Amino acid sequence: MKATGVVVEYNPFHNGHLHHLTETKKTSGADLVIACMSGHFLQRGEPAIVSKWARTKMALAAGVDIVIELPYAFATQHAETFAKGSISLLHEIGCESFCFGSEDGGISAFEETVNLIQSNRDTYDASIKNYMNEGLSYPSALSKAFKDLKSSGNLIDLSKPNNILGYHYIEARNTVAPSLQAFTITRESAGYHDEHFASPSIASATSIRKNLFDPDKEENVINRYIPSATYEILEHYRKEFGGYHRWEKYWPLLQYKIMSSSPSQLREIYEIEEGIENRMIESSKSALSFEDFMNRVKSKRYTWTRLQRMALHILTNTTKSEMNERHAAPSYIRLLGMNKTGQEYLNKMKKSLELPLISKLSSADKKDIFLDMKAADIYSLGLSSNEAKKKLLHQEWSQPPVMMR
Amino acid sequence: MKATGVVVEYNPFHNGHLHHLTETKKTSGADLVIACMSGHFLQRGEPAIVSKWARTKMALAAGVDIVIELPYAFATQHAETFAKGSISLLHEIGCESFCFGSEDGGISAFEETVNLIQSNRDTYDASIKNYMNEGLSYPSALSKAFKDLKSSGNLIDLSKPNNILGYHYIEARNTVAPSLQAFTITRESAGYHDEHFASPSIASATSIRKNLFDPDKEENVINRYIPSATYEILEHYRKEFGGYHRWEKYWPLLQYKIMSSSPSQLREIYEIEEGIENRMIESSKSALSFEDFMNRVKSKRYTWTRLQRMALHILTNTTKSEMNERHAAPSYIRLLGMNKTGQEYLNKMKKSLELPLISKLSSADKKDIFLDMKAADIYSLGLSSNEAKKKLLHQEWSQPPVMMR
Structure with missing residues (x-):
């Protein structure tokens, strides 16, 4: 069985993600898709609106075959460490390829850009440092330093957020998993940071969250942008736990x-x-x-x-010190959910995994998963009622991987 | 001008405190009474129901002439350190005597008890340690060790909470301020820990707080046990800050x-x-x-x-380490409030004070008052509204000593 991988947050899962998933299956020709998904806290340093369990259900409902967790030590990091952790995990769980969404949409442009920067590594790094010393933020400094390389050719626009992530995926792939084949597809319409609805069926997760939190929102507008399963899972979560996390x-x-x-x-x-x-x-x-x-x-x-x-x-x-002990490379694979295809795949390849596959926290090495456990404890405190807090906390310990038949 | 001192928490100020105050003035023959009062947090490890500023107003309204703060490093400690801090401060601010309430009510019994224990210090300490190793709590171990000394004579009952405190006052006095004269008066009716109203006009602070927090309380019952000024200050606080602290x-x-x-x-x-x-x-x-x-x-x-x-x-x-740097001896006197007599007294003796007298936080040594500042920050977080929190936080920084005309 051939597996392909995606790196996701699904906060929440929407039609743009569905498009990415469909295209990933088509482009890779794989038998199943494995999603490496951030846990309760995300790359932009914020809590996911619903728990990793609810988001795993959304993923499985949309056709993802296996969901594994990107640990806190990688999920809440700048692009370089985020990419290193997620690409390593996809490689460790046996993916032969992975596919990411980007603004540019051509894989060779990413590879040429990575090669260009790697062959000018010292100049490039020094230039970023200089711009930062002048008071620029890291993304602005990076974008300026890249322009300074002044090379012509088939390069990506490194000022776009998904291109930056994609750049780091390719760089990580070259280092930790050179055999992993990379694909990219163009993101449909909505920009990463867009706050407003622009297209008839695709909207950014940011604008969807904004709508969810808007007390004066028009009813059901959101249904144009998310699969009905996402809608039901969101509603169910809101009722079960008394609200979303923010x-x-x-x-x-x-x-x-x-x-x-x-x-x-x-x-x-x-x-x-x-x-x-x-x-x-x-x-x-x-x-x-x-x-x-x-x-x-x-x-x-x-x-x-x-x-x-x-x-x-x-x-x-x-x-x-807690972070530095853990963010060099993932030391475990935490399984959040799977369907029948995913289960079949795991049964076949479980024995050849080099990292421990964690299905339940209670049987895991507590030192390994310490940061994820702590993150789950704290995440539960964002709920209003004592009962909801306790329920979510308990779920982290007792929930077996979500099974979708 | 002759000053006498009392060590208090006034949580809240009630008729028993008023009795203590009247008797203190009578017994000591002093011209004014100085109260060394715990700040926002108290000896039993709990927040005071209203701020130190509100409790200072209660004290001044009842006839206390000067209120100074017992710092966090002493106020939230077991009896020995609590007594050392408060007795030192009363001595430093020039009191010639102090007066405490006790169950026994005879000062010579306290002095004899202290002498007995001091002349059997090693046996006594070893015996406490043994009992604690057997699993007893400190107060129970102390009480048992004391019984083991088996001396006859005019001794106090060391199982009573105010007698224990009194014992430590005398012990502290002997060490840090031998010239300070000690008086004790018998506490009227209500026991320290009593939760129910027993006497017609005297009730423990515990039972008064219990009544304040009781949603089904009979209206105005509390007025039998507290001066009307206390009642007004409590009500005013509740309205201004949206509730009491607990x-x-x-x-x-x-x-x-x-x-x-x-x-x-x-x-x-x-x-x-x-x-x-x-x-x-x-x-x-x-x-x-x-x-x-x-x-x-x-x-x-x-x-x-x-x-x-x-x-x-x-x-x-x-x-x-923060506590150990600070609880050896007070390094400042923080003035919380005074009346005209108190002001006159301070004007006369200010120059002879050995410790800095702090009237406003902004002009104090930040390292000295660090724990009190932090305690005030955290105390404000027990209020419900953002506005109330900010107001209380601001008060700690800007409030000059309360003046009662």
């Missing part, structure tokens, strides 16, 4: 954590450096909400996403 | 803090030892309230009070 729900905890920490304690947290801890402590006392806090801390030097990841690591109390 | 309001923060900490991080917190951290982490995940949490952690070895102090130090993130 940063504002965690704000009282983050505020307390920052307020009660000394600057040196905050500096032990992953990514906290350069004095940002003082700015955060000061802002935590006057901010009236998470958004207000972020706006107070924000400066040209830091992207919103980077600050949000810092806030997330503070919230989950993830220290530099 | 542990349950801080439970989501404590739960989050314990859940997100590693055992070794919890062991850095003051008083956390002997593996209690593991029990706390486990209990934090299943507990549905602060009381539920406490009942899960409680064992014969620890008194409720001791566990509550541990919980408080976790909540305020007070580490062993």
Whole structure:
């Protein structure tokens, strides 16, 4: 059986993801699709609106055959580490190829871009560093440094968010899994960050979440953009757990954590450096909400996403040493869900896996999965009722992989 | 001008306190009374129901002339350190005497008891240690060890809570301020821990708080037990800040803090030892309230009070090293309020004070008052609305000493 892989967040699963999935199957000619999906917390440093279990159901309902978890140590990182973790896992679970969505849509342009940068590595890195010392954020510095290479040829536009991710997928593939074949397909209509509905059936996850949280929303508009299974799973989650997860729900905890920490304690947290801890402590006392806090801390030097990841690591109390022990390479594969095809595939290849396959937390090495366990504990605190918190916490421990017949 | 001192919490100020105050003035023959009052957090490891500013107003309204703050490093400690801090401060601010309420009510019995124990110090300490190794709590071990000394004579009953405190006042006085004259008066009717109203006009602060929090309470019953000024100040606080402070309001923060900490991080917190951290982490995940949490952690070895102090130090993130740097002796006197007599007294003696007198936080040594500042930040988070939190936080920084004309 030939497997192909996708790297996803599905926050929530929508028609654009469905398109990607269909095209992935077609292009790769594989027998099954394996999704490496972020857990409760995401790359932009925010909580997923519903748990990884609910999002696994969405994926399986849409035709994904196996869902494995991208651990916290990779899922909440800048593109390079995020890509290294996800591509490694797809390779470890036996994928022969993987397919990502991008703005450019041609795999050779990605490969040429990676080659160009790798053969100019020193100049390029020095140039990024210089731009950052001038006060630019990392993405802006990277984009400028890339332009400076001034090469002609078939290159990608490195100012587009999905191209940046794709660039890192190819770079990671070259390093950790050279045999893994890469495909890319053009994303349909909606931009990654779009907040408004533009196309008749494809919308960004950002605009869908915005609609979900809008108290004055038009009923059912959202159904044009998401499969009916996604809609049902979202509604069911909202009723079962009393609401969706969003940063504002965690704000009282983050505020307390920052307020009660000394600057040196905050500096032990992953990514906290350069004095940002003082700015955060000061802002935590006057901010009236998470958004207000972020706006107070924000400066040209830091992207919103980077600050949000810092806030997330503070919230989950993830220290530099905890992260550094774990983000070199994944040490386990956590199975979140599968269908019959997926189960058949795993039965055949289980014995040849080099990493332990975790089906239930209770039988896992606690040191390995420590950060994911802690993330699940904290994620549950974003729910309003005690019963819902306890239920979600319990689910993390007792839930076997979701099975779709 | 002759000053006498009292050590108080006034949580809230009631008729028993008024009796103590009247008797203190009478017995000491002093011109003014200085109260050394705990700040936002109290000796039993709990938040005061209203802020130190509101409680200062209650004290001044009842005839106290000066209110100074017993810092967090002493106010939230077992009797020995609590007594050392408060007696030192009363001595430093120039009191010639102090007066405490007790169950026994005769000062010579206290002095004889202290002498007896001091001349049997080694046997006594070893005996306490033995009993504790057998699994007894500190108060029970102390009471048993004391009985073992088997001396006859005019001794106090060391199983009574106010006698224990009084014992430590006398012991502290002998060490840090031998010239300070001690008086004691018998507490009227209500026991320290009494939860029910027993006498027509005197009730314990515990029973008064219980009544305040009781949603089905009979209206105005409480007025029999507290001066009308206390009642007005309580009502005003409730309206201004949206409610009283109690542990349950801080439970989501404590739960989050314990859940997100590693055992070794919890062991850095003051008083956390002997593996209690593991029990706390486990209990934090299943507990549905602060009381539920406490009942899960409680064992014969620890008194409720001791566990509550541990919980408080976790909540305020007070580490062993922060506490150990500060609880040897007070390094400042924080002035919370005064009346005209108090002002006159301070004007006369200000220059001879050996410790800095802090009237406003903004002009204080930040390292000295660090724990009190942090305690005030965290205390404000027990209020419900953002506006109330911010108001209380701001008050800590901008409030000059309360003046009563």
